[in-house]
Amino acid sequence: MHTDLDATFAALADPTRRAILTRLAAGEATVTELAAPFAMSQPAISKHLRVLERAGLVSRGRVAQRRPCRLEAGPLRDVTAWLAAYRDHWAERYQHLDDLLDELRTAEQTEPGGGTP
Amino acid sequence: MHTDLDATFAALADPTRRAILTRLAAGEATVTELAAPFAMSQPAISKHLRVLERAGLVSRGRVAQRRPCRLEAGPLRDVTAWLAAYRDHWAERYQHLDDLLDELRTAEQTEPGGGTP
DNA sequence: CCGATATAAAACCTCTTGGTTATTAAACCG
DNA sequence: CGGTTTAATAACCAAGAGGTTTTATATCGG
Numbered sequence: 001m002h003t004d005l006d007a008t009f010a011a012l013a014d015p016t017r018r019a020i021l022t023r024l025a026a027g028e029a030t031v032t033e034l035a036a037p038f039a040m041s042q043p044a045i046s047k048h049l050r051v052l053e054r055a056g057l058v059s060r061g062r063v064a065q066r067r068p069c070r071l072e073a074g075p076l077r078d079v080t081a082w083l084a085a086y087r088d089h090w091a092e093r094y095q096h097l098d099d100l101l102d103e104l105r106t107a108e109q110t111e112p113g114g115g116t117p
Numbered sequence: 118m119h120t121d122l123d124a125t126f127a128a129l130a131d132p133t134r135r136a137i138l139t140r141l142a143a144g145e146a147t148v149t150e151l152a153a154p155f156a157m158s159q160p161a162i163s164k165h166l167r168v169l170e171r172a173g174l175v176s177r178g179r180v181a182q183r184r185p186c187r188l189e190a191g192p193l194r195d196v197t198a199w200l201a202a203y204r205d206h207w208a209e210r211y212q213h214l215d216d217l218l219d220e221l222r223t224a225e226q227t228e229p230g231g232g233t234p
Numbered sequence: 235c236c237g238a239t240a241t242a243a244a245a246c247c248t249c250t251t252g253g254t255t256a257t258t259a260a261a262c263c264g
Numbered sequence: 265c266g267g268t269t270t271a272a273t274a275a276c277c278a279a280g281a282g283g284t285t286t287t288a289t290a291t292c293g294g
Contacts, residue, residue: 009130013123014252018199025203031271044253046272051251065261065270073206080200082135086142087197089190131282148241161283163242168281182240182291 003056003075005082011055012079016040017048021057024071031067120173120192122199128172129196133157134165138174141188148184 011017020034035045049069052058056075061068128134137151152162166186169175173192177184 005135006130006132009126010251013126013130015123016252018122021203025206032269040252041254042271043255043273047252050272065259067271071203071206073203076200076203077207080197080204083193083197083200086138086188086190086193089142089188090194127281133282149239157282158284159241160243160285164282167242182289184241 003078005078007055008057008075008079011051011057014048014051016045017052020045020048020052020069021071024058024069028061028068028070031069034069120195122195124172125174125192125196128168128174131165131168133162134169137162137165137169137186138188141175141186145178145185145187148186151186 012021016038019037023029023034023037031042031045031049034049035042038045049058049060053060057072058069059072061070129138133155136154140146140151140154148162148166149159151166152159155162166175166177170177174189175186176189177186179185
């Protein structure tokens with residue numbers, strides 16, 4: 001179930017791509033909408049989107065000629081999980097929160113609800 | 118006060134470097150100690166360490182001919198902070214945990230000394 | 235001082251990245 | 265039908281990343 005951390009981190013290492021994700025956090029957008037803020041050609045943005053897509057951070061629908069992009073934040077969860085192992089190195093006094101989180105999480109897992117695909 | 122997210126994410130995008138960080142989470146280590154597990158030349162590891170160092174993830178002391186490396190997890194905190202903005206996208210039902218975390222955090226800040234070692 | 239140990243530096247190679255422009259493909263509109 | 269919009273593809277290029285081997289630099293231990 002691992003996302004590919006290599007691909008995820010590499011995708012996140014580019015400021016343009018992070019900006020795209022930030023934009024997508026506000027809702028779906030087409031390629032030209034995403035390209036607008038950047039001083040960069042449309043193919044360049046398409047390439048960035050392909051990187052994000054291969055990292056699983058973005059998915060695309062199809063509406064007429066448009067390819068609306070949507071944020072898929074699943075990989076970010078895996079990144080967070082990886083980072084968790086180091087949390088006590090930068091905030092030792094909060095390390096017990098990990099256990100707290102786990103408790104709450106498993107508690108909430110017992111009662112079913114909507115989930116991400 | 119921002120760490121350079123570009124550099125941090127790029128540093129984390131390599132599995133060798135992540136393995137090095139994992140190793141360093143267990144305590145300081147010299148370059149040759151770090152290099153040992155990898156089927157890779159010593160200069161290659163030195164290069165990886167330089168990347169980690171420039172990203173602020175590793176600092177080095179000097180003991181005789183040895184350059185002991187130590188984990189500096191500060192940048193990971195900034196990564197986590199950046200990721201936090203997307204948390205409700207991958208686990209909406211847990212979003213209230215953010216507030217919970219903040220509550221606990223400030224609560225612990227008000228009463229000093231009572232924390233975990 | 236001499237040799238071994240530990241690490242960095244240099245020079246080099248190849249593959250990837252991030253960008254470009256020009257072209258193609260598909261679906262809309264009139 | 266023909267033209268316009270939206271996006272992907274292709275071909276190309278410069279720069280960087282990740283690796284190598286070889287060489288240099290400190291520093292220890294006799």
